[in-house]
Amino acid sequence: MSDDRQPPARFNAARYCLAENARLRADKTALILAGEAGPRATLSFGAVDRAVRGIAAGLLGLGLEPGARVMIRMGNEADYVLVYFGALAAGLVALPSSPQLTPAEAGFLMENSGAAIVVAGADCPTDPDSLGGCLRLGPAEIAAMKAGPPLDDYAETGADDPATLVYTSGTTSRPKGVLHAHRAIYGRRPMHAHWLGLRESDVMLHAGTMNWTYTLGVGITDPWAVGAGTVLYDGPRDPAVWPRLIAAYRATLFAAVPSLYRQILKYADLAAHDLSSLRHGATAGEALPVDLLKAWTAATGKPLYEALGMSEISTYVSSGPTVPVRPGSPGKPQPGRRVAILPATDLPVSGEPEPLPPGETGLLAIHRSEPGLMLGYWNRPDEEAAVMRGEWFAGGDLARLDAEGYLWFEGRNDDLMNAMGYRVSPNEVEGVLAAHPDVAEVGVAELAVRADVRVVCAFVVLKLDAEADATALLAWCRARLAAYKCPREIRFLASLPRTPNGKVQRKRLAEAAAAP
Incomplete structure (x- = not known):
C-alpha cells in the first residue's frame, strides 16, 4: 500500500507549485508585490x-x-x-x-x-x-x-535531492546551514488544511520579507501549491498599513508574527477598513500570548491560528480550522505527523528512546520518516548526530502533550534566543562584542522587558579604565551583525555569573544585572 504522506520518487518542488497552475490557470494572479501607492508588480x-x-x-x-x-x-x-x-x-x-x-x-x-x-x-x-x-x-x-x-x-529531480539551503543560528558562533530536499515542499501539505485552511480561491497576505522561510513557505509556496494567489508588501513598515492592504486586495488570510499583531492593534484604526474578506489570521515565529489572542479576536471577530515549527522542519504543530484554539498552546501535531516527547537525556548505547506519557515534559521530537524533515546540517555531521535520538529528530525544544493531545511549550533545552521570530545564537553576538576594545567579557541572553516581550540583551564586563557607553557598543554591533541579531539592551556587570568549571551561566545573567 502506498503512503500518501510521501511524495513520488521523482519530484521537483518548483514543478509541484507551478506547472499545473500554468496549465490550468495561466491568467490567474499568482503574486502581487504591493507598494505604498499601489502594486509594484503583478504576475500571473x-x-x-x-x-x-x-x-x-x-x-x-x-x-x-x-x-x-x-x-x-x-x-x-x-x-x-x-x-x-x-x-x-x-x-x-x-x-x-x-x-x-x-x-x-x-x-x-x-x-x-x-x-x-x-x-x-x-x-x-x-x-x-x-x-x-x-x-x-x-x-x-x-x-x-x-x-x-x-x-x-x-x-527531473528526485524527492530526496537537495533543493534549499537555509542558514540559521546554531549553538556555535557561526550560522549553520540546514539542507532541505525537494520533498520538503510536499511535506508541508498537512498544514494546508489543519493550520491555514488553504483553498484555491484564497488570497494570502504575508507580512514577512522574502528571505524568511516563513514568508517563502506560508506566503508563497503554500498558496501556489493549491492554486491560490499571494500578496507581499514592499513599502514602509508602518503597522497601520496591514488592515489597509487586507481591504485593498481582499485578502482572505493574513500571516505575521505575534508582535506585529500587537502593533496593529496599538497603531492601526481597524474600524476604518473593511476586513470582511478576512477569514482568519495565522501566526508563527514566536509564542502567541493569551492576552494578544483575546485582544485580536475581540477587535476583529476573526480567529487567530498559531503554529510551532523550526527551520529543520517548518511548522508541524498548530491550531486551525480542524483544531480548536486552546489559549496558551500552539495546538496539536498536525494529522499524519509522528510527534513524541522524549526524555531529555542522552540516548542509550542501544535501543530506541521510549516516548514519555501525556503530562511529562521532555524533548519535542519528530520521526525521521517525516517528508518535511531536513536532509541534514551542511558539513556539520557532529551537530546532525547530536539532534538525533535513534529514529527521532529532537531540535532542543522542551514541551509536553496533555491528555487531549495539545502541546505546551516549555522553552529551549539550550541557550538559543528567539528575536522577532528569528533564532539567534548568543555565541555569535558574544563573538562580535568580545572584539570591541573596551570589552573584557560578555554574555548574551534574552531579557524580559515586559510580561510577553523578550529582547536580546548583552551583559558586558568592561576592561579597566573603559567607560560604560551602551550607545557605542550598540553601534559596533549594528556595523557587524544583521539588525535582528543586534542586542536591544546593554547591561554592565562587574563580573559574569559562572559555574564552578568557569562556564558562563546565561540563564543567570538577568538576575545578576538586577542584583544591587
Whole structure:
C-alpha cells in the first residue's frame, strides 16, 4: 500500500507549485508585490512559470552542475521569488539570505556553502574580495534570463535531492546551514488544511520579507501549491498599513508574527477598513500570548491560528480550522505527523528512546520518516548526530502533550534566543562584542522587558579604565551583525555569573544585572 504522506520518487518542488497552475490557470494572479501607492508588480501563474523556466535555463547555461548552490541576496522584490524557484526548477540548490546581512556575514555564507552564484539586488552591495570563485549576477543578467529561451520542462529531480539551503543560528558562533530536499515542499501539505485552511480561491497576505522561510513557505509556496494567489508588501513598515492592504486586495488570510499583531492593534484604526474578506489570521515565529489572542479576536471577530515549527522542519504543530484554539498552546501535531516527547537525556548505547506519557515534559521530537524533515546540517555531521535520538529528530525544544493531545511549550533545552521570530545564537553576538576594545567579557541572553516581550540583551564586563557607553557598543554591533541579531539592551556587570568549571551561566545573567 502506498503512503500518501510521501511524495513520488521523482519530484521537483518548483514543478509541484507551478506547472499545473500554468496549465490550468495561466491568467490567474499568482503574486502581487504591493507598494505604498499601489502594486509594484503583478504576475500571473503563466508569467511566473515562463520566467522561472527562463532563469533556470540561464543558470544552467552558465555550466552549473546539479546541486550547485545559488545564493540570493536581494530585497523584497519579485525577482527574489523567481530566482528562488528558478534554482529549484534547474535542479540547483537555492540559498535564500537576508539583505540585512553585512558584507562579512554574506561572505561567510558564500564561503561556507561553496556557492557557485550569488544573485545580488541593486540595493545589496557585495564585497568583491568576498566573492572568491563565486560569480555575481545582477538585475540586468536576471532580466536577460527571464526574456531568454526557457527550459522545456522542470528538472527531473528526485524527492530526496537537495533543493534549499537555509542558514540559521546554531549553538556555535557561526550560522549553520540546514539542507532541505525537494520533498520538503510536499511535506508541508498537512498544514494546508489543519493550520491555514488553504483553498484555491484564497488570497494570502504575508507580512514577512522574502528571505524568511516563513514568508517563502506560508506566503508563497503554500498558496501556489493549491492554486491560490499571494500578496507581499514592499513599502514602509508602518503597522497601520496591514488592515489597509487586507481591504485593498481582499485578502482572505493574513500571516505575521505575534508582535506585529500587537502593533496593529496599538497603531492601526481597524474600524476604518473593511476586513470582511478576512477569514482568519495565522501566526508563527514566536509564542502567541493569551492576552494578544483575546485582544485580536475581540477587535476583529476573526480567529487567530498559531503554529510551532523550526527551520529543520517548518511548522508541524498548530491550531486551525480542524483544531480548536486552546489559549496558551500552539495546538496539536498536525494529522499524519509522528510527534513524541522524549526524555531529555542522552540516548542509550542501544535501543530506541521510549516516548514519555501525556503530562511529562521532555524533548519535542519528530520521526525521521517525516517528508518535511531536513536532509541534514551542511558539513556539520557532529551537530546532525547530536539532534538525533535513534529514529527521532529532537531540535532542543522542551514541551509536553496533555491528555487531549495539545502541546505546551516549555522553552529551549539550550541557550538559543528567539528575536522577532528569528533564532539567534548568543555565541555569535558574544563573538562580535568580545572584539570591541573596551570589552573584557560578555554574555548574551534574552531579557524580559515586559510580561510577553523578550529582547536580546548583552551583559558586558568592561576592561579597566573603559567607560560604560551602551550607545557605542550598540553601534559596533549594528556595523557587524544583521539588525535582528543586534542586542536591544546593554547591561554592565562587574563580573559574569559562572559555574564552578568557569562556564558562563546565561540563564543567570538577568538576575545578576538586577542584583544591587
